[in-house]
Each structure stands twice: as structure tokens, then as C-alpha cells.
Amino acid sequence: MLWGLKPVEQQAAYGLAVTHLKRQVHMGMVLPGERLPAERKLAEQIGISRVTLREALRVLESEGYISVKRGASGGAFVAPEDRLREMALKRLSGDPRGVLRIFEYRAAVEPLAAQLSTVRRTPGDLRRLDEALSEIGKATNAGELRRGEAAFHLAIAQASANPYISSSIEDALASLFMPLPHGLLADQVGRSSLLRGNVVEAIRDRAQQKAEQRMQLVIEYEHARVSDSKAA
Amino acid sequence: MLWGLKPVEQQAAYGLAVTHLKRQVHMGMVLPGERLPAERKLAEQIGISRVTLREALRVLESEGYISVKRGASGGAFVAPEDRLREMALKRLSGDPRGVLRIFEYRAAVEPLAAQLSTVRRTPGDLRRLDEALSEIGKATNAGELRRGEAAFHLAIAQASANPYISSSIEDALASLFMPLPHGLLADQVGRSSLLRGNVVEAIRDRAQQKAEQRMQLVIEYEHARVSDSKAA
DNA sequence: CGTAAAGGTATGGTTCTTAGACCATGAACG
DNA sequence: CGTTCATGGTCTAAGAACCATACCTTTACG
Numbered sequence: 001m002l003w004g005l006k007p008v009e010q011q012a013a014y015g016l017a018v019t020h021l022k023r024q025v026h027m028g029m030v031l032p033g034e035r036l037p038a039e040r041k042l043a044e045q046i047g048i049s050r051v052t053l054r055e056a057l058r059v060l061e062s063e064g065y066i067s068v069k070r071g072a073s074g075g076a077f078v079a080p081e082d083r084l085r086e087m088a089l090k091r092l093s094g095d096p097r098g099v100l101r102i103f104e105y106r107a108a109v110e111p112l113a114a115q116l117s118t119v120r121r122t123p124g125d126l127r128r129l130d131e132a133l134s135e136i137g138k139a140t141n142a143g144e145l146r147r148g149e150a151a152f153h154l155a156i157a158q159a160s161a162n163p164y165i166s167s168s169i170e171d172a173l174a175s176l177f178m179p180l181p182h183g184l185l186a187d188q189v190g191r192s193s194l195l196r197g198n199v200v201e202a203i204r205d206r207a208q209q210k211a212e213q214r215m216q217l218v219i220e221y222e223h224a225r226v227s228d229s230k231a232a
Numbered sequence: 233m234l235w236g237l238k239p240v241e242q243q244a245a246y247g248l249a250v251t252h253l254k255r256q257v258h259m260g261m262v263l264p265g266e267r268l269p270a271e272r273k274l275a276e277q278i279g280i281s282r283v284t285l286r287e288a289l290r291v292l293e294s295e296g297y298i299s300v301k302r303g304a305s306g307g308a309f310v311a312p313e314d315r316l317r318e319m320a321l322k323r324l325s326g327d328p329r330g331v332l333r334i335f336e337y338r339a340a341v342e343p344l345a346a347q348l349s350t351v352r353r354t355p356g357d358l359r360r361l362d363e364a365l366s367e368i369g370k371a372t373n374a375g376e377l378r379r380g381e382a383a384f385h386l387a388i389a390q391a392s393a394n395p396y397i398s399s400s401i402e403d404a405l406a407s408l409f410m411p412l413p414h415g416l417l418a419d420q421v422g423r424s425s426l427l428r429g430n431v432v433e434a435i436r437d438r439a440q441q442k443a444e445q446r447m448q449l450v451i452e453y454e455h456a457r458v459s460d461s462k463a464a
Numbered sequence: 465c466g467t468a469a470a471g472g473t474a475t476g477g478t479t480c481t482t483a484g485a486c487c488a489t490g491a492a493c494g
Numbered sequence: 495c496g497t498t499c500a501t502g503g504t505c506t507a508a509g510a511a512c513c514a515t516a517c518c519t520t521t522a523c524g
Binding site for chain 1: 480481482483488489490491492
Binding site: 009013048062163168175 | 239240243244245249277333334336341344376393396402407
């Protein structure tokens with residue numbers, strides 16, 4: 001038999017921290033320009049020592065994700081939206097097929113998640129979905145819109161009550177920072193609200209087929225949006 | 233924002249090795265009763281030191297996956313089929329929903345993989361599929377049948393050329409040792425060969441819809457088979 | 465009955481991670 | 495203007511994990 005040729009590679013703690021923090025940025029859990037918690041606090045929160053965290057911060061800094069300032073009211077600040085968008089586009093152009101891979105995958109899994117959610121949703125799930133919709137509706141810049149959308153997709157993943165689906169959706173979302181196209185923010189917010197609101201409505205009404213179909217639409221729309229960004 | 237409440241946990245190297253080796257057993261890459269490579273060799277193959285590997289072996293031994301004998305022609309031997317089946321059933325009964333979760337997930341992803349394979353398959357992919365079919369056809373015991381089937385599903389995952397699909401199928405396959413029901417082996421082999429052979433045929437003919445539908449059948453059949461095992 | 469192939473054990477060194485203390489900076493405030 | 499103090503920057507000592515290597519013990523087999 002082909003005996004485990006691939007070596008078991010142990011990730012260093014600082015490497016895991018780098019990955020973790022990048023995901024937060026990619027999914028918009030922390031917005032461009034925002035300050036991260038102080039080193040001592042952040043280290044405790046993610047369960048590593050401060051020295052180790054600092055190694056991770058150095059990596060993120062060198063890759064342009066954050067910039068660190070010292071002194072009072074200093075700290076680690078996420079790069080501005082434009083810088084992030086630039087980095088994202090660079091990655092997209094480096095691997096043109098990557099986007100297709102992500103979306104063909106999401107197109108299979110997320111509609112399933114929506115469909116399952118119609119049956120398994122808890123009151124807490126519905127609350128999270130409403131909150132996400134509300135954040136999308138109130139978004140006043142690209143970062144906030146992205147964060148709301150990420151929250152929406154993660155909430156549906158959670159509502160599906162299937163750990164395989166959950167973790168794979170999270171991976172797919174986090175694996176790529178999806179830039180929003182420049183353009184009228186109001187338009188983006190409007191379409192995002194409408195399409196995703198319809199999904200939530202179907203989930204609330206326990207309408208399996210509708211939920212599935214409408215989620216499919218969301219994915220298709222988002223795929224198109226990313227492709228447009230790439231073209232521009 | 234909710235700042236990364238979940239701590240970043242670093243897996244120890246021996247823990248990774250345990251997981252890796254369990255997967256090999258679960259997927260039937262190493263058959264019941266078979267001997268693992270010698271410690272020195274295995275350690276080198278999976279890229280860890282012998283001392284660390286030995287820690288992993290102690291864990292596997294204590295959980296009943298392997299038993300270790302010393303002296304010439306000693307070594308680490310995978311537990312016999314019956315013992316493994318017993319362990320698998322124990323786990324299934326401990327988490328009755330787990331099986332459903334796995335199959336509802338596979339039912340979405342694997343047909344997609346088959347469909348994509350019709351377009352992206354390489355000659356190497358077709359060869360691997362044929363080999364897997366051949367191993368299924370020649371199976372003279374439950375272990376060999378399982379190994380052939382695992383090889384088949386992994387080959388299709390690979391042929392889909394989508395890393396998200398690939399890794400998630402591997403996870404799903406490895407997350408659970410699927411016991412085969414006691415019963416006429418010839419029957420099992422016959423049905424498995426027929427159903428999976430049809431899928432390969434569709435992939436060879438580049439028949440997208442057929443590939444997708446036939447893979448769906450395979451998953452449904454396997455789900456039923458596992459459920460039967462549980463009942464018995 | 466000795467050889468060889470395996471597992472079992474021991475030693476010392478390297479790297480990663482941690483806890484804790486202390487230094488340096490600079491914005492805010494009196 | 496100078497003090498305060500939150501915050502990043504640095505240092506040290508200890509511990510844990512992992513590794514390379516050498517050597518001991520068991521046991522099948524010629």
C-alpha cells in the first residue's frame with residue numbers, strides 16, 4: 001500500500017495564530033482600519049503567550065495585513081480597505097482558477113445548508129440571521145457590508161447543524177478575501193439585502209425548496225460580483 | 233466584535249500522527265491484521281522522530297486500533313476486522329446523528345465531484361479509477377472491499393481537481409470507520425462493482441448528468457448499508 | 465545457537481513556548 | 495510643560511516537545 005507519503009506537518013503556534021488572524025480579516029470580523037485588542041489581551045483571548053503572538057504579528061505586518069504603532073493609543077491596526085482590496089486582487093490574478101473552485105464548492109454546499117436550516121433552525125439561529133441582515137442593511141462602507149454578509153453565511157452554516165458543512169463553509173469563506181467592486185454602495189447593499197432577506201424568509205417559513213433555490217441565487221450573484229472585481 | 237473566543241490550539245506532533253494513522257485504518261488503506269512498517273521506517277515516512285511516533289503508537293494501542301509485538305517478525309498489527317467492526321458500531325451508537333450528518337454532506341459533494349470529473353479527468357485519474365474498480369472486484373474479504381471503495385471515492389475527489397472538494401471528501405471518509413454488514417460477500421462485491429462501475433463509465437464518456445446521478449445512487453446505497461449494519 | 469530484525473530504553477541537544485519583569489514611547493490631561 | 499499611563503519592545507530563566515543517536519532486549523529462523 002501507498003504508505004502515508006505526505007509527512008504529518010505540525011503547525012507552530014505562531015503559524016496557527018497567523019492563520020487565525022488572517023481569517024478574521026478575510027471574513028471581515030475585524031474591519032479595515034480597526035484596532036486589534038492590546039497584545040496582552042489578545043494573547044490571552046486566543047490562548048497563546050504574548051511572545052508567540054508577537055511573532056504572528058510580525059508576519060502579518062510584513063505581509064501588509066496590519067501596521068503596528070507604539071505609545072499610548074498605539075496598537076495593531078488592520079490595513080485600510082484599499083490596501084486589502086489590492087492584496088486580494090493580487091491573489092486572485094495569481095490563481096484565476098481558485099475563485100471558480102471556491103464557488104463551485106459553495107454552490108453545492110450552501111444551498112444544502114439553507115435547505116437543512118429550514119428544518120433545524122433554532123430561535124437563536126433566526127436571531128443571528130436577522131442581526132446579520134440588519135448589519136447588511138445598515139452598512140455604510142464596504143467593510144461593514146462584507147462583515148454582515150460573512151455573518152449571514154456563517155449563521156446559516158451553523159443553523160444547518162452539520163459540522164462538516166459548518167467547517168467547510170467557514171474554510172471556503174476564509175480562504176479568500178473577496179473584494180467588493182467599487183461602485184454605488186447603496187446598490188450593493190440593496191441587492192444583498194434583498195437576495196439574502198429572501199433566503200431568511202424561506203428559512204423562517206420552513207420552505208425547503210425556496211430556501212435552497214434562493215441561496216443558489218445568492219452564490220451565483222456573489223460569484224459574478226467577484227468576477228467583476230477581477231475584471232475591473 | 234466578538235474577538236476570537238476560541239483559543240488557537242496547537243496539535244502535538246504525536247497527536248497528528250495518531251489522527252493520521254487512524255485515518256489510514258478507517259479508510260482501509262491498511263487492512264485489519266496487517267502489519268505497519270517498522271517504527272524506524274514509518275517514522276521517517278510520516279516525517280516525525282521515532283520517539284514521537286512511539287507515543288502515537290501507545291495511544292493507538294490503548295484504544296485498541298493496533299497491538300504491538302516485539303522480537304523478530306514483531307511489529308504493530310492492525311486489529312482484526314471483528315474488533316474494528318465492534319469499535320465502529322460502538323461509535324455509531326454513541327452518536328446516531330453522526331451518520332446522517334456525514335451522508336447528507338457526502339450526498340451533496342460527491343455527485344458534484346463526479347460531475348466535475350467528467351470534464352477534468354486526466355488519464356491518470358481514469359487509471360486510478362480502474363484500479364479501484366479492479367480491487368473491488370477482486371475483494372475476498374470485507375477489508376479489501378472497503379479499501380477498494382475508499383480508493384474509488386478518493387480517486388474521484390482527486391479527479392474533480394477542486395481542493396476544497398478533495399479535502400472535505402477525505403475528511404468525511406476518514407471521520408468514520410464504516411463497518412460492512414455481515415452477509416454474503418459476493419453480493420456486496422457485485423453491487424458495489426456494478427454501481428461504481430457505472431459511475432466510472434459515465435466519467436469516461438464525459439456524461440455529466442449520468443455521472444452525477446449514478447454517484448448519488450452510490451451514496452444512497454452506502455448510507456443504507458451502514459444503517460443496516462447499525463440495526464443488526 | 466548465533467544472527468538479524470524488530471521493539472524498548474537512555475542521553476543530550478535544539479527549538480518552541482511560556483511566565484514574568486522591566487524598558488521605551490507618546491498621546492492625553494492637568 | 496511635565497506627569498501619567500496604556501501600550502508596544504526587550505530580556506531572562508525555565509519548561510516542554512521533539513529529535514538524533516546510540517545501545518539494550520526480545521524472539522523467529524536458518
